[in-house]
Every structure is written in C-alpha cells, then in structure tokens.
Amino acid sequence: MRKRDVIIACDFSSAEETMKFLDKFREKKPFVKIGMELYYAEGPSIVREIKRRGHRIFLDLKLHDIPNTVKKAMAVLSRLDVDMCNVHAAGTIEMMRAAVEGLTREDGTRPLLIAVTQLTSTSEERMQKELLINATINDTVVKYAQNAKEAGLDGVVCSPLEAGMVKKACGEEFMTVTPGIRFADGEAGDQVRITTPARAREIGTDYIVVGRPITAAADPVAAYRRCVAEFVG
Numbered sequence: 001m002r003k004r005d006v007i008i009a010c011d012f013s014s015a016e017e018t019m020k021f022l023d024k025f026r027e028k029k030p031f032v033k034i035g036m037e038l039y040y041a042e043g044p045s046i047v048r049e050i051k052r053r054g055h056r057i058f059l060d061l062k063l064h065d066i067p068n069t070v071k072k073a074m075a076v077l078s079r080l081d082v083d084m085c086n087v088h089a090a091g092t093i094e095m096m097r098a099a100v101e102g103l104t105r106e107d108g109t110r111p112l113l114i115a116v117t118q119l120t121s122t123s124e125e126r127m128q129k130e131l132l133i134n135a136t137i138n139d140t141v142v143k144y145a146q147n148a149k150e151a152g153l154d155g156v157v158c159s160p161l162e163a164g165m166v167k168k169a170c171g172e173e174f175m176t177v178t179p180g181i182r183f184a185d186g187e188a189g190d191q192v193r194i195t196t197p198a199r200a201r202e203i204g205t206d207y208i209v210v211g212r213p214i215t216a217a218a219d220p221v222a223a224y225r226r227c228v229a230e231f232v233g
C-alpha cells in the first residue's frame, strides 16, 4: 500500500517568506506544495532551491490548454524534477494523455500526475447554470476521475469527502490528494467542505494538503507533527 503523507501548502508570496518558514523544519523535511502565487512570483528557481534543501515538491499549476501546449509545458516541469504536478481534467482525455507523454523522461520515469476534477469552490448550482454541466457534482467528479485514469494519470485532487467514491469508482490504487483539512478545534477560514486529518485517514485518502492550519500556527512544526500523528500515525 502507498504511504500516506502530509503536504504543506506553501502559499507565500516570496522566496524570502517561504525560506523563513521552511527553516523552522530542522529534522524531517516535509513534502511541500508550491502554487501559482509563489511560482509566478519567483519562477523555476524557487523549485530548484526547495528541492536542493531536500523537500519533495507538488507543483500545483493546474495546466489546462490544447494538448500540444500542455505536453511541451509538462516536459519543462519534468526537467525541473518536481515529484508531483497537475492538470485540469476538464481539458479532456486527449489533453491528459499529452500531459503524461510530455512528463515522461527518456528513461521512462516521470513525476506523479494528478487531475483537478471540479474545484471545491464550484457549487453544483454554478456548474449547472454557468458551465451547462447537467449532472451532480458527485457524478462529475467520478466521471472526471475515470477520465483521468483512462488517460494514464495517477490520481486526482478532490475534497476529502469525495475521496471514498473516487476510490470506489477507480480502485484503491488510484491516488487521492485532498485539501480542505482542519483540526477539530481549528478555524475553517474560507473552506467549506472540510474534515480533520484523523477522519481523512479513515476515509482512506493518500495525501492531505494542509495550508493555514500549519503555516498560520503559532508553532508550525508542532502543528505539522500533529497532522502527521493524526493522519499517518
């Protein structure tokens, strides 16, 4: 079975702030997520620097374009030696296949590739009225996950509350990466469909992505350890 892990969302706006945060982790080097804000502010150098410090990296840039463009962009990200990256499943199976091709290095290795199904910020009402997707959110998430599997991807990003049905539809080996995690005694912030690290473990998700409960904690290292203890055990 795959090893569960906690990924810290490094939602900072500069390299300076990020390094100040990562400097606190003297023993275990956590798996970190670099999102659009930090990547667009600092470029590929931030990936190289964090990698050099010994962290694994999920580069969360959510690519969505024509297949050829995604393929070429993925080849660049693959050379950056990230451990995990992602695309929007809405880009179609053809686009996802192109992403896998672009990512795959000459020696056959490649970073893990996952797909965003429906963003957790999209309500069913908006999806139906604005995007004209005449289905439930759950059916859409499952269908997009099946498309991602068919295209050869390793898994999906989804709400922890959707992880169970994705596993049921796509198999235990199909990976789920889930944000929306809060401690039972913590603040929800702007997240709505949330769950605790312990409950995420019960649901059977593979990775949890945790931002503010760690980055905004008075003692981030203690908060990270608490997440690992509850989720990984």
Ligand code: C5P
Binding pocket: 009, 011, 035, 118, 119, 120, 121, 157, 158, 179, 180, 181, 189, 191, 209, 210, 211, 212, 213
């Ligand atoms: O601070 P918080 O724990 O809410 O951070 C969650 C992280 O996961 C953020 O980087 C956010 O952009 C990301 N994310 C999310 N919901 C999604 C996809 C990504 O919260 N559906």
